[in-house]
Amino acid sequence: MKIKVAIAGARGRMGTTAIEAIEEAADAEVVAALDYKYDGLHLHNASVNDGKLGIPIYTSLSTLFEEHHPAVLLDVTDPDAVFHNVKEALALGIHPVVGTSGLTNEELQEIAQLVESTRTGGIIAPNFSIGAVLMMKFAAQAARYLGDVEILEMHHDRKLDSPSGTAVKTAEMIKENRPPHIQGHPEEQIHLQGARGADVEGMxxxxxxxxxxxxxxxxxxxxxxxxxxxxxxxxxxKSFMPGIMMAVRKVIGRNDLIYGLENIID
Amino acid sequence: MKIKVAIAGARGRMGTTAIEAIEEAADAEVVAALDYKYDGLHLHNASVNDGKLGIPIYTSLSTLFEEHHPAVLLDVTDPDAVFHNVKEALALGIHPVVGTSGLTNEELQEIAQLVESTRTGGIIAPNFSIGAVLMMKFAAQAARYLGDVEILEMHHDRKLDSPSGTAVKTAEMIKENRPPHIQGHPEEQIHLQGARGADVEGMxxxxxxxxxxxxxxxxxxxxxxxxxxxxxxxxxxKSFMPGIMMAVRKVIGRNDLIYGLENIID
Amino acid sequence: MKIKVAIAGARGRMGTTAIEAIEEAADAEVVAALDYKYDGLHLHNASVNDGKLGIPIYTSLSTLFEEHHPAVLLDVTDPDAVFHNVKEALALGIHPVVGTSGLTNEELQEIAQLVESTRTGGIIAPNFSIGAVLMMKFAAQAARYLGDVEILEMHHDRKLDSPSGTAVKTAEMIKENRPPHIQGHPEEQIHLQGARGADVEGMxxxxxxxxxxxxxxxxxxxxxxxxxxxxxxxxxxKSFMPGIMMAVRKVIGRNDLIYGLENIID
Amino acid sequence: MKIKVAIAGARGRMGTTAIEAIEEAADAEVVAALDYKYDGLHLHNASVNDGKLGIPIYTSLSTLFEEHHPAVLLDVTDPDAVFHNVKEALALGIHPVVGTSGLTNEELQEIAQLVESTRTGGIIAPNFSIGAVLMMKFAAQAARYLGDVEILEMHHDRKLDSPSGTAVKTAEMIKENRPPHIQGHPEEQIHLQGARGADVEGMxxxxxxxxxxxxxxxxxxxxxxxxxxxxxxxxxxKSFMPGIMMAVRKVIGRNDLIYGLENIID
Structure with missing residues (x-):
């Protein structure tokens, strides 16, 4: 039997790619889309679709659940929507898999408590890319020998928040591997504020x-x-798909909250 | 007749390289070194030098001038020393060629006045590299079509000041070629101060x-x-040598202050 | 009146993006798609399209022309299909705009002759990106001062041919700006064939x-x-869209063959 | 007692830097330089050296050995000279430390036999940089997950041989970690010979x-x-100095041939 997946954020690019990845997998299927509009309409992932029905769209997760019983809610919306969606999913016993960063510590704690009370496990990963996880791991290892580190992250200008969650997480992982120290010239003169970037543990x-x-x-x-x-x-x-599929499969049967792809990689 | 050059900062790496470049040129020679110590000793640029005399070292520019009459003082010291050296050179009628950035606007103005009163021309270039000048020029041209710009400059951690003079100058040159506008997301959220760098005209x-x-x-x-x-x-x-040699040759006979290599490139 | 555009390669990613760009423009519209299959079906560019008709698909360009009279055929297929499509378009008096590289010199010559005999102008650009055209232009300028050049082009592994047309064109543009010379060590020892890359004019x-x-x-x-x-x-x-739209507009009324975006940029 | 080091290639840049590193170390000293000329003269590493004697230069290693008894010969010459020097050193019971790549397999085998017969250990490292060793190690680890690999090495054009020893070694280390496979498009069309580089195990x-x-x-x-x-x-x-000093210290008392810095890193 295939894992039934509902998807929030299905009309976005990440959603479109995720639908393709899930439908290519032999062991999973997309049963419905959660959206804030288009209730009752259908989503077509292929451009030539005369006569096909498409994925049914719901604006209510509880109605969606009653009619399709998904085991997993893959949420690829933005931080504002994701918190609400995850809480609702947990209340309904649907396992949330979240591929969006940007949740606050308070929100993460509330989710963790809800996971515990509902005994419905979930996976939240700031980055579903195996390559990114390797980057962080190698950087942390190398900092034992080359202890002066700067991190440069580059994103499209539609990204609201800076620095990125991955950059901060990288710095935190490096911190564990190097003796703390101030970098740069001790008598550094910064003539324009911000030129030397944000400071995380001296990095x-x-x-x-x-x-x-x-x-x-x-x-x-x-x-x-x-x-x-x-x-x-x-x-x-597409780089996130192997990680997302791994999460969709591994969240089934879990009753705890997993944070970070590195914790489900073999 | 060769152009007689005195050099300040001769023991440093830039100085050593400049001496090699000048001595390889057919039309110039190093006659003396200005230093803050080692007065009366000799500087050897080659490592195997048994029996050779070397370049005489002086701690006083006026004594150096009396004995060797250099036409040019090539100064590759740091910003602190360079201001003093340049003023002294101009007073003696020696043309200063300065390959160090970091002079303040006030210092540059004082030098400009001294150039005018002594009618002794000088060249100050924040960057003597032809490649760097091309970079700035191309960036300014491209900004007409691709108007969103960020500048990333990377230097060794013994560099005191940030941002670099070249980075600021690049931004100023780009500013002339693009309509002014704010970059990034208008509702940008900066969670760690400095993450988005220093702002120069929206860049x-x-x-x-x-x-x-x-x-x-x-x-x-x-x-x-x-x-x-x-x-x-x-x-x-070595990348600065073609620019430095061009400046040493072109400063002879000038009675004005030239700022920036781009103004003497043919 | 809007410019009527037919599009070949409409189901591909480039085609999908081009349809979006044309439909966003106030002065152009997509009237039909030329395809090798799906004749009589409709192409939907939006994923939610219940009730809409979509773009009609034709496998025959002449039938397409009879029913929709496009002024322009935008061809974003592969080199094999494009040659056939362009010849057919010219015979029907449709202006071809080709955003695919890979045509041979013989094919280009045949197209040029057909343009002349039909007096129907066309535009063929190996690269529709303004950024790429700037790169080539700057590289050619810089080679006057920095004459040792290597070109590194990187593409996905579904690209059949190497080196890329843009790389070869870049080398040819640089060649015009530097004295010809052999690069590298004259006594170079290549221990594994191909290590030093392909040679174009010493680059x-x-x-x-x-x-x-x-x-x-x-x-x-x-x-x-x-x-x-x-x-x-x-x-x-999307980076190709400004260049493609410029070509769609400028090809109207032309009766010559234009090769390269740089020749229609103002 | 300090480790007595003779150095071949002392007048080159690597030699100059190595002398500085050895003299900064509390436990080692440079006793003589092996050179092909300047026999009987002295090498000065500091530019201001009036009155100092400098490092004595020898053209014969056996004379050098009789007069100074070095325990280690640090050879930073080129591949042609290094083979001869290493054999002579081993015959005299001096431990060779070689920071030059480019020895052939035959030469390495002959050296290994001489090490065994003389019971005088030596260290040969194609790369004395800890950063480079980390790069190779991480690349090999990552290839388990991201198995399509290309290596790009860039050196000054005075380097005779290509590809570099480090590049080939990297490919060999990666080979151990990934299933062998052909990369690129199976129907790849190479229009200019060499465009796709040299092939090592499909990389x-x-x-x-x-x-x-x-x-x-x-x-x-x-x-x-x-x-x-x-x-x-x-x-x-300077990046090679920590690795070189480690080798100088660890070769003392060894009677085997060590190939590669990774084998003496703790």
Missing amino acids: KIHSIRLPGLLAHQQVLLGGEGELLTIRHDSFDR | KIHSIRLPGLLAHQQVLLGGEGELLTIRHDSFDR | KIHSIRLPGLLAHQQVLLGGEGELLTIRHDSFDR | KIHSIRLPGLLAHQQVLLGGEGELLTIRHDSFDR
């Missing part, structure tokens, strides 16, 4: 926002006479 | 300082679905 | 093909102690 | 040679919609 984070960009991060690790750069480029939402 | 400048780095700058110009990056790497002080 | 071209990549090119120009890199990234087909 | 290696460059390598690992890049830049010979 600097720089956020670039430009139209055209997708999602890119570089970790620069400097030593005497050398530089090691670990860079990850997400060129396409 | 963002980010300064990275790490051991190992030399002098690097990238100008990123974004458009819908595309990114144009113009990057310059100064890997070695 | 080296390297083609990287990896899943995940989109379309990227770097031109590296080296001088003593410095490197100037001009890089263009096409992250999304 | 492609591209060698860029330009004036200005130092020593740089990028390993690009592609997956669906994403790219992981691990890049190492050697900006200065």
Whole structure:
């Protein structure tokens, strides 16, 4: 029997790609879309679809649940919608899989409590890309030898928040692997505020926002006479699909809240 | 007859490289070194020098001038020393060629007045590299079509000031070529101060300082679905030599102050 | 009156993006799609389309022309299909706009002759991106000062041919601006065939093909102690839209063959 | 007692930097230089050296050994000289530490036999940089998940051989971690020979040679919609010093041949 997946954010690019990935998988299917409009209409993922019915759209998750009984709600909306959706899913016993960063610590704690009380497990990952997880892991390892680090993250200018969750998480992982120290010249003179970026544990984070960009991060690790750069480029939402499919499969039967893809990678 | 050059900062790496470049040229020679110590000793640029005399070192520019009559003082010291040296050179009628950035507007104005009163021309260039000048020029041209710009400059962590003079100058040159506008998302949320860099006319400048780095700058110009990056790497002080030699030759006979290599390039 | 555009390759990603761009424009509309299958069906560009008719699909260009009279055929198919389509369009008096590289010199010549005999102008551009055209132009300018050049182009591994047309064209444009010379060490020892890339006029071209990549090119120009890199990234087909729309508008009324976007840019 | 080190290649940049590093160390000293000329003269590492004697230069290693008894010969010459020097050192019971790549397999085997017969250990490392060793290690690990790999190495155009030893070694280390497969499009059409680089186990290696460059390598690992890049830049010979000092200390008392820095890193 296939895993029944409902998807929130289905009309967006990430949603479209996720529907393709789920429908290509032998063991999962998209049963319905949760949306804030178009209730009762159908979503067509293929452009030539004369005569086909498409995925039914619901504005109410409880109605959607009554009619289709999804086991998983894959939520690829924005931080504002995701919190509400996840709480509702947990109340209905649907496992949430969240591929959007931006939840606050308070929201994460409330979700964790709801997971515990409903005994319905969920997975929240700030980054579903295996390449990004490798970048963070390698950066943390390298910082033992090359302890001066700056992080440069680059995203399209429609991204609201800076720095990115991945950049902050990278700095936190590096922090565990290097002796704390102040970087740069001790008598540094900053003539224009912000030039040296944001400070996280002595490391600097720089956020670039430009139209055209997708999602890119570089970790620069400097030593005497050398530089090691670990860079990850997400060129396409497809890069998240192996991680999303892994989460959809692994959330079934869980009753705890998992935060971060690295915790379900074998 | 060769152009007689005195050099300040001769023991540093830039000085060593400049001496090599001048001595390789058919039309110039290093006659003496201005230093704050080692008065009366000699500077050897080659490592195997048994029996050779070397370049005489002076701690006083006036004594140096009396004994060697240089036409040019090439100053590759730091911003603190350079202001004093340049004023003294102009008073003695020696043409200063300055390959160090970091002079304040006030200092530049005082130098300009002294150039006028002594009628002794000088050249001050924040960057003597032809590659860097091309980068700035291309970035300014491209901004007419791709008007969203961020500048990333990366230097070794012994560099005191940020952002670099070249980065600020690049932004100023781009400003002339694009309609002014605010970049990034209008409702941008900056969770860590400084993440989005320093602002110059709506453009963002980010300064990275790490051991190992030399002098690097990238100008990123974004458009819908595309990114144009113009990057310059100064890997070695040799990159400044063609520009320095051009300045040494062109300052002879000038009685004005020239600021910026782009103004003496043919 | 709107410019009537027929589109070949409409179901592909480039086609989908082009339809969006044309429909957003006030002065153009997509009247029909030319395809090798789905004759008589309709193409839906929006995913929610219950009740709408969509763009009619034809497998015959002459039938398409009889029923919709397009002024322009925008062809974003592959090199094999494009040659046939362009010839048929010219015979029907439809202006072809071709956004696909890969036509041979023989094919281009045959098209040029057909343009002349039918007096129906067309535009063929190996690259419709303004950023890419700037990259080529700047690289050619910089090569006057930094004459040692290597070109690195990176594309997804579904791209059949290497090197890319843009890389070869870049080398040809640079060739006009630098004295011809052999690059690298004259006694170079190549231990593994192909390591030093393909040679075009003494310049080296390297083609990287990896899943995940989109379309990227770097031109590296080296001088003593410095490197100037001009890089263009096409992250999304949207980057081609301003150039495609410019071509659709400018081809109307032309009776000659235009090759290269740089020849219609103001 | 300090470790007595003789150095071959002392007048070069690597030699100059190595002398500084050894003299800064509390537990080692440079006792003599092996050179092919300047026999009987002295080498001065500091530019101001009036009255100092300098490091004595010998053209014969046996004379050098009789007069100074070095325990270690640090050889930073080129591949041609190094083979002869290492054999002579082993015959005299001096431990060779070699920081030059480019020895052939035959030469390495002959050295290994001589090490065994003389019971005098030696260390040969194609790359003494800790950053480069990390790059290779991470690339090999990442290839388990992102199995399509291309290697881009960039060096100054005075480098004779291509591809670099480090690039080939990287490919060999990656090979151990991924299932063998052909990369790129199976029907790939290469229009200019060499465009797709050199092939090592299905991976492609591209060698860029330009004036200005130092020593740089990028390993690009592609997956669906994403790219992981691990890049190492050697900006200065100082990056090799921690590795060289480690080798100088660890070779004392060894009677085997160690190949590769990774085998003496703790």
